[in-house]
Amino acid sequence: MWRRIFAIVVKELRQLSRDRMTFGMIVMIPLVQLMLFGYAINTDARHLPAGLVNLSDSAYSRTLIQAVEATQVVDFKQRYLSAAEAEAAITRGDVKAVLYLPADFDARLVRHPSFAGQQYYLTQPVGQWLVDGSDTVVASTIRSLRQMPLDEIAGMALKTATPSFEVVQYFNPEQRSVVNIVPGLLGVILTMTMVMFTSAAIVREREQGNMEFLITTPVRPLELMLGKIVPYVLVGFVQVTIILSAGHLLFDVPIRGGLDSIALAAMLFICASLTLGLVISTMAKTQLQSMQMTVFVLLPSILLSGFMFPYEAMPVAAQWIAEALPATHFMRMSRAIVLRDAQVMDLQFDALWMIGFTCIGLLIASLRFSKRLD
Amino acid sequence: MSQTDFAIQTQGMTRAFGGINAVENLDLAIPKGTIYGFLGPNGCGKSTSIRMLTGLLSPTSGNIRVLGEILPGAEEKLRRRIGYMTQKFSLYDNLSVRENLEFVAQIYGLTRRQSQQRLAELLTLYDLVGREKQMAGSMSGGQRQRLALAAATLHHPELLFLDEPTSAVDPENRREFWERLFDLCAQGTTILVSTHYMDEAERCHGLAILERGIKRADGSPQQLMAAMGARVIEVSGDDLRTLKQSLISESAVLSAAQIGSRLRVLVRSDIADPLAWLKPRIANRAMEEVRASLEDVFVTCTGERLAAHAKEASHVA
Numbered sequence: 168m169w170r171r172i173f174a175i176v177v178k179e180l181r182q183l184s185r186d187r188m189t190f191g192m193i194v195m196i197p198l199v200q201l202m203l204f205g206y207a208i209n210t211d212a213r214h215l216p217a218g219l220v221n222l223s224d225s226a227y228s229r230t231l232i233q234a235v236e237a238t239q240v241v242d243f244k245q246r247y248l249s250a251a252e253a254e255a256a257i258t259r260g261d262v263k264a265v266l267y268l269p270a271d272f273d274a275r276l277v278r279h280p281s282f283a284g285q286q287y288y289l290t291q292p293v294g295q296w297l298v299d300g301s302d303t304v305v306a307s308t309i310r311s312l313r314q315m316p317l318d319e320i321a322g323m324a325l326k327t328a329t330p331s332f333e334v335v336q337y338f339n340p341e342q343r344s345v346v347n348i349v350p351g352l353l354g355v356i357l358t359m360t361m362v363m364f365t366s367a368a369i370v371r372e373r374e375q376g377n378m379e380f381l382i383t384t385p386v387r388p389l390e391l392m393l394g395k396i397v398p399y400v401l402v403g404f405v406q407v408t409i410i411l412s413a414g415h416l417l418f419d420v421p422i423r424g425g426l427d428s429i430a431l432a433a434m435l436f437i438c439a440s441l442t443l444g445l446v447i448s449t450m451a452k453t454q455l456q457s458m459q460m461t462v463f464v465l466l467p468s469i470l471l472s473g474f475m476f477p478y479e480a481m482p483v484a485a486q487w488i489a490e491a492l493p494a495t496h497f498m499r500m501s502r503a504i505v506l507r508d509a510q511v512m513d514l515q516f517d518a519l520w521m522i523g524f525t526c527i528g529l530l531i532a533s534l535r536f537s538k539r540l541d
Numbered sequence: 542m543s544q545t546d547f548a549i550q551t552q553g554m555t556r557a558f559g560g561i562n563a564v565e566n567l568d569l570a571i572p573k574g575t576i577y578g579f580l581g582p583n584g585c586g587k588s589t590s591i592r593m594l595t596g597l598l599s600p601t602s603g604n605i606r607v608l609g610e611i612l613p614g615a616e617e618k619l620r621r622r623i624g625y626m627t628q629k630f631s632l633y634d635n636l637s638v639r640e641n642l643e644f645v646a647q648i649y650g651l652t653r654r655q656s657q658q659r660l661a662e663l664l665t666l667y668d669l670v671g672r673e674k675q676m677a678g679s680m681s682g683g684q685r686q687r688l689a690l691a692a693a694t695l696h697h698p699e700l701l702f703l704d705e706p707t708s709a710v711d712p713e714n715r716r717e718f719w720e721r722l723f724d725l726c727a728q729g730t731t732i733l734v735s736t737h738y739m740d741e742a743e744r745c746h747g748l749a750i751l752e753r754g755i756k757r758a759d760g761s762p763q764q765l766m767a768a769m770g771a772r773v774i775e776v777s778g779d780d781l782r783t784l785k786q787s788l789i790s791e792s793a794v795l796s797a798a799q800i801g802s803r804l805r806v807l808v809r810s811d812i813a814d815p816l817a818w819l820k821p822r823i824a825n826r827a828m829e830e831v832r833a834s835l836e837d838v839f840v841t842c843t844g845e846r847l848a849a850h851a852k853e854a855s856h857v858a
Contacts, residue, residue: 170647170650171647171648171650173647174643174644174647174648175648177644178633178636178640178644181635181636181640182633182635182636185635186635375634376627376629376630376631377631377632377633378631379597379625379627379629379631380625380627380631380632380692381631381648382597383595383596383597383620383623383625384620384645384648384649385617385620385621385648385649385650386648538597538616539596539597539598539599540592540597540598541597541598541599
């Protein structure tokens with residue numbers, strides 16, 4: 168039995184080493200995706216194009232505008248003469264937000280209730296933001312300007328206010344989203360490459376006519392399945408190494424947990440993804456079909472696994488679907504280990520689930536693969 | 542002959558695909574140590590029959606006994622005793638000759654030493670020495686076919702199935718290939734080969750002519766030719782196309798086919814004297830009776846359309 172599995176592993180590795188394109192993809196996919204996601208996905212919006220309607224045009228208002236620009240949240244690109252003009256600009260998409268400062272801005276500022284020692288204060292804010300709320304990230308970023316302190320602009324001391332809560336942030340003090348993305352990207356890239364490789368594995372042999380010979384030999388289905396998986400486990404580890412080291416070097420992602428824990432979690436996930444690919448491979452008739460089924464698995468793995476959106480924010484039904492995907496469990500594990508120094512033992516539910524998934528997957532693939540043509 | 546003298550026995554072997562019988566009521570009794578041929582055009586059920594006999598397809602009905610084992614049921618037991626060379630090259634294009642054979646040897650469970658020894662034998666036997674490192678995908682049709690035969694016989698099978706083994710091979714390599722088959726046969730291997738070439742079929746010890754899944758005739762090529770039920774007259778002269786048209790409308794003429802400057806006419810054997818019968822019908826052209834060929838057998842069994850098809854195929858090669 169081991170001899171035959173070994174024979175298939177050697178054969179797969181030889182074929183893989185001769186397929187330059189696939190070989191290149193093994194290295195390039197993680198690197199390129201890491202760059203793309205690392206640099207492009209950023210939930211802290213910066214330098215949003217904004218417009219300005221300044222009806223007061225006072226020294227105070229100009230100081231305020233400078234202070235707003237200094238936050239780097241918005242860049243004032245345009246000035247408008249009226250609110251109506253500004254609204255039209257938002258509708259056209261010229262700007263994402265408009266700061267409206269009324270003619271009585273100075274009066275509103277000095278009598279703002281946030282200053283200490285006010286006797287006759289106004290309850291009105293000093294100005295107004297008109298925001299294109301269709302993009303929720305943009306809207307919430309502008310909203311963060313709502314509480315901008317006004318003391319330096321007006322040159323007055325603030326009333327000391329006690330916040331309702333004190334918030335202490337663990338594990339990502341600078342709130343950089345790339346820190347959360349890199350360990351998640353491990354899951355996405357491994358899902359993509361691992362499922363893709365094995366989903367083509369059996370179908371390719373069938374399409375190229377190798378299968379008809381292979382099934383007249385004494386090889387057993389389980390031997391064939393294991394032989395097909397083992398080489399790609401190695402490939403998976405190469406990719407994990409690339410993503411984690413590049414993430415660490417380029418994006419300064421801390422690796423807090425032990426490398427043994429990461430390796431173990433990655434191993435479980437790689438095996439689960441590979442068996443998922445094998446099951447696909449026993450169902451698909453052509454390589455194109457196997458590709459389509461891979462995408463069918465890949466999209467929810469990106470969108471529902473917690474990679475893009477927090478798992479907790481999804482409706483219960485979506486959470487159930489997410490639970491079925493190996494990527495969700497791995498996303499949880501890799502973030503916990505890489506960012507929060509968790510051990511695999513702390514995450515035994517996810518670990519056990521992936522082991523179960525692999526065993527059942529292998530069983531299904533071996534049962535579905537019959538050494539017959541009818 | 543007793544049961545153990547047969548490598549393959551079937552009764553009423555039938556396989557339907559979506560209500561259409563690809564193979565219908567096929568009875569076979571193939572003695573051990575012989576080369577047996579399936580002759581027929583593409584789509585006549587040759588491959589389907591071979592797949593049922595190798596245990597890759599289950600029969601819709603009928604009994605199959607291969608090397609004494611009953612199919613379906615004993616497939617895995619038979620795997621080590623049978624060899625199968627598929628119609629399409631089924632080894633790996635991006636592995637070398639040696640790597641392909643090593644892979645097959647390991648799959649059949651040979652130890653490293655056994656496999657080295659067997660590989661050396663096979664490389665010499667099939668004239669692949671010096672090509673060990675060549676990728677299978679870059680070899681010629683004849684070389685690939687020798688490699689495929691080496692792989693199919695690596696484990697010394699008692700029964701070897703060859704599905705149109707020579708369809709991608711030139712005539713010289715084909716002759717050589719058959720020499721190797723006779724060598725195997727002399728060592729006691731039973732061989733079942735499917736083909737659509739008459740010259741190949743003529744080399745077999747026994748033969749079944751298949752058409753649309755039905756066996757039209759079987760026996761040795763000599764028996765088939767003797768029992769054909771028609772006599773063969775070759776007519777030579779001018780304007781054979783017109784003559785052909787007029788002759789094939791006669792019910793006593795089974796077929797008339799032009800071969801170069803002659804017209805080969807098959808006349809039903811219930812006409813006592815075919816030369817006298819033909820004389821008034823061919824004007825003053827010359828004629829002579831010739832020996833029947835397997836192609837004539839094929840034509841009488843299956844009808845002219847299929848013979849034309851088979852001939853076309855053999856000309857292409």
